[in-house]
Amino acid sequence: MASSMDALLAGGDRSSIEQAIDRDIRPFIDLVDSLRSLGIHNDVQLPQICVVGDQSSGKSSVLASISGLWLPRGAGLVTRCPVQVKMHKNKGGGAAWKARASLAGGL
Known part of the structure; x- marks a missing residue:
């Protein structure tokens, strides 16, 4: 039996997919981020x-x-x-972000 996420991906409805990710996946991402901020990642390998x-x-x-x-x-x-x-998670609560691009092995 296909999951609701499988059905959404097959249909290609972007807004429905994004809503499903926010509803079903985002809480787990937030949990992992909270655990990482507590330093758990030093003792336990967190999911990637x-x-x-x-x-x-x-x-x-x-x-x-x-x-x-x-x-x-x-x-x-x-x-x-x-x-x-x-x-x-941004500890300041704002929308600030940063990006870094690198090329492994150089040019």
Whole structure:
């Protein structure tokens, strides 16, 4: 039996997918972030997500939906490198964010 998330992904309804992620996944992301802020990650390995799939199978769309970030998406080869997104709750409560780009192994 397919899950409600499977049905949403098959239908491609972005707003419904984003609502499902906010409802079903966001509380777990917040919990992991709270545990990390307590230093639990020094003693216990906290969960991480790895998105793997064929070309144009929706990997960037999944990461964009979970993180709320814009990532390049389209037909063919669009995201041409591994992407690592680290999400942490802003302790100040504002909408501030920062980004860092790096290329492993240099140019």
